[in-house]
Amino acid sequence: MGPKALEVVIARRELVAPEHVELYFSHPALKEAVPGQFAHIATVGTLRRPISFSRIGEAGEAAVLFRVVGRGTAWLAERREGEVLDLLAPLGRGYPPPDPGRPWCLVGGGVGIPPLYAALGKWGRGMQSMATVILGARTAAAVLMADDFRALGVEPTITTDDGSLGERGTVLGPLRRWWQTHPEGQVYACGPTPMLAAIARLKSPGGRLYLGMEQRMGCGVGACLACVVPAAGAAMPPWRRVCSDGPVFAAEELRLD
Amino acid sequence: MAGQADLTPAGSVGEEPLAVRLGGLCLPNPIIAASGTFGFGPEYAPFVRLSRLGAVAVKGVSLDPWPGNPPPRVWETPAGLLNSIGLQNPGVEVFCRDDLPFLRQAGTRVVVNIIGKTVEEYARVAERLEREAGIDALEVNISCPNVKEGGIAFGQDPEHAALVTRAVRAVTDRPLIVKLSPNVSDPVAIAQAVAEAGADILSAINTVVGMAIDLERLRPALGAVTGGLSGPAIKPIALRIVYEVSQAVGIPVIGIGGIETAEDVLEFLVAGASAVMVGTVTFRHPRRMEEIIEALPALLRRHGFRSVNEAVGAAWPGRSGGGR
Numbered sequence: 019m020g021p022k023a024l025e026v027v028i029a030r031r032e033l034v035a036p037e038h039v040e041l042y043f044s045h046p047a048l049k050e051a052v053p054g055q056f057a058h059i060a061t062v063g064t065l066r067r068p069i070s071f072s073r074i075g076e077a078g079e080a081a082v083l084f085r086v087v088g089r090g091t092a093w094l095a096e097r098r099e100g101e102v103l104d105l106l107a108p109l110g111r112g113y114p115p116p117d118p119g120r121p122w123c124l125v126g127g128g129v130g131i132p133p134l135y136a137a138l139g140k141w142g143r144g145m146q147s148m149a150t151v152i153l154g155a156r157t158a159a160a161v162l163m164a165d166d167f168r169a170l171g172v173e174p175t176i177t178t179d180d181g182s183l184g185e186r187g188t189v190l191g192p193l194r195r196w197w198q199t200h201p202e203g204q205v206y207a208c209g210p211t212p213m214l215a216a217i218a219r220l221k222s223p224g225g226r227l228y229l230g231m232e233q234r235m236g237c238g239v240g241a242c243l244a245c246v247v248p249a250a251g252a253a254m255p256p257w258r259r260v261c262s263d264g265p266v267f268a269a270e271e272l273r274l275d
Numbered sequence: 276m277a278g279q280a281d282l283t284p285a286g287s288v289g290e291e292p293l294a295v296r297l298g299g300l301c302l303p304n305p306i307i308a309a310s311g312t313f314g315f316g317p318e319y320a321p322f323v324r325l326s327r328l329g330a331v332a333v334k335g336v337s338l339d340p341w342p343g344n345p346p347p348r349v350w351e352t353p354a355g356l357l358n359s360i361g362l363q364n365p366g367v368e369v370f371c372r373d374d375l376p377f378l379r380q381a382g383t384r385v386v387v388n389i390i391g392k393t394v395e396e397y398a399r400v401a402e403r404l405e406r407e408a409g410i411d412a413l414e415v416n417i418s419c420p421n422v423k424e425g426g427i428a429f430g431q432d433p434e435h436a437a438l439v440t441r442a443v444r445a446v447t448d449r450p451l452i453v454k455l456s457p458n459v460s461d462p463v464a465i466a467q468a469v470a471e472a473g474a475d476i477l478s479a480i481n482t483v484v485g486m487a488i489d490l491e492r493l494r495p496a497l498g499a500v501t502g503g504l505s506g507p508a509i510k511p512i513a514l515r516i517v518y519e520v521s522q523a524v525g526i527p528v529i530g531i532g533g534i535e536t537a538e539d540v541l542e543f544l545v546a547g548a549s550a551v552m553v554g555t556v557t558f559r560h561p562r563r564m565e566e567i568i569e570a571l572p573a574l575l576r577r578h579g580f581r582s583v584n585e586a587v588g589a590a591w592p593g594r595s596g597g598g599r
Contacts, residue, residue, distance in 0.1 A: 020321050021321050021322075022322075023322050023561060023562065027523045060560075064351050064352075064355060064356045064506050064558065064559060065349070065356065065558055065559065066353070066554060066558065066559055067352050088380055090351075098532070106322065106561065111542075133392050172551065175300065184422045211542045232483070233346055233347070234346065234347040234348065234349050234350070235349070236310070236348075236358070236558055237314075237318070237319075237489065237557070238558075239314075239318045239319060239322075239561075240318040240351070241312065241313055241314030241318035241319060241334075242311070242312060242314070242316060242358070242558065243314075243334070243343065243348070243359065243360050243363050244346070244347075244348040244349040244358065245348075245349075246343070246346055246348065246363070247346070254340045254342065254365075255340055255343055255363045255364070256342055256344070257342070257363065262318070263585060
């Protein structure tokens with residue numbers, strides 16, 4: 019199947035937190051989407067905006083959840099139900115299906131949370147007892163999708179930098195404790211690069227770790243080589259493309275120091 | 276004007292009004308995917324029928340792999356885009372092994388953009404490509420603003436530009452395009468030197484050197500500090516250089532810079548371009564090149580031209596200004 023140029027109608031728009039908007043739409047081509055993949059959305063300006071799917075349904079229902087950070091996302095946040103979005107989707111490599119025999123921890127920071135919700139939504143059935151969710155944000159108002167995770171039967175552990183909700187500090191505290199008791203566990207993480215680098219340093223040797231990366235992106239399809247992150251090993255050129263080699267990488271594929 | 280002896284016979288390429296002949300390079304239409312914006316071809320294949328394009332100019336290829344610059348490598352600007360990719364590429368051997376086979380069967384014309392850190396490296400890349408079928412032209416990149424050695428260094432004075440051109444000319448009979456920089460005080464002097472040194476075609480312009488500041492970090496926005504500006508912001512600069520250079524040299528010119536519509540293409544044609552390269556707009560509208568190809572025949576007719584070739588240089592002094 020592969021990616022396509024799609025026009026989708028916004029079915030629902032929700033302000034989920036201050037400056038955070040979620041747009042719902044559907045298209046048959048999105049049935050194929052994998053959690054961790056993204057839509058490259060035309061806004062104003064020269065470049066599209068890459069946004070990971072927050073929800074993926076079996077009939078092609080999907081959503082994207084984003085923070086307003088600039089002109090493009092501000093324009094997108096102004097869109098209303100019934101308006102049309104121009105997408106290239108689904109793009110990139112998403113998360114692999116989780117190994118049903120391993121404890122599973124989903125660790126998200128800020129707008130890194132939505133793709134993890136999509137992952138639990140797609141693969142969580144029957145794995146609730148194996149799944150741990152750790153959500154981090156600067157402050158209580160920016161903790162995304164906590165109720166959505168609860169609706170899937172998993173009570174998230176929450177951390178905030180300012181202590182306004184859950185444990186004061188970052189996701190690293192609860193994750194370190196989880197990995198001590200689940201050294202063979204599999205961790206799906208998504209968030210700011212410094213957070214992911216710190217998570218990679220915590221990884222237990224017997225565990226598995228998949229990272230959803232972000233980088234300033236151009237084409238979104240692997241052509242322009244803008245959105246690179248450092249590759250592990252002696253690869254030359256020493257990079258991987260977030261848009262097409264990722265956004266999801268096994269921790270061993272990257273050099274995150 | 277000097278260019279006419281070479282440009283006029285192109286009208287005999289056939290009945291097809293979009294067909295163009297640039298020296299020995301024959302294209303079904305004048306729309307070429309610009310180097311650096313279209314990867315090696317397969318990346319955009321889900322969205323674009325490559326066979327419909329006039330040609331695909333691939334990402335610059337060097338003798339050995341080049342790492343490129345540290346990220347961030349792109350930054351959006353008003354009506355434009357700054358990039359500092361830095362000519363990352365896997366080297367000519369990997370290109371021939373992994374990328375050329377796809378391009379050969381894609382049904383399009385292939386322009387291989389070549390780069391080097393020394394005159395000899397350019398020549399050796401061209402030499403290596405001589406052993407490969409399915410390449411329709413070489414484009415010598417002496418104008419990338421994102422690398423210090425090679426790249427723009429050779430494009431900034433006529434002597435160095437001629438040296439590189441001569442060295443590549445010596446090893447290939449393929450149509451030879453030389454891509455010019457706008458970051459010089461006298462692009463015509465460089466164009467003339469390159470034409471005398473054996474170039475068959477010029478392409479103009481490469482990106483315009485610039486920079487941006489990220490106010491959140493109070494740092495230069497790009498990892499490499501400076502980058503190359505592309506997009507509609509540079510179209511007037513490109514039109515001026517195409518207009519001047521195309522009148523001054525006796526070889527065809529491919530216009531590049533901010534082209535987003537069929538109207539933009541026609542502007543470049545009448546300014547003196549014989550074909551165009553389209554790049555930055557593809558990022559937002561992958562199908563735009565095909566849409567331009569579909570729209571061009573009617574636009575030409577509306578302005579009184581029976582073919583692309585008839586429009587070339589129509590805005591030059593002494594021309595009637597149209598095909599009426």
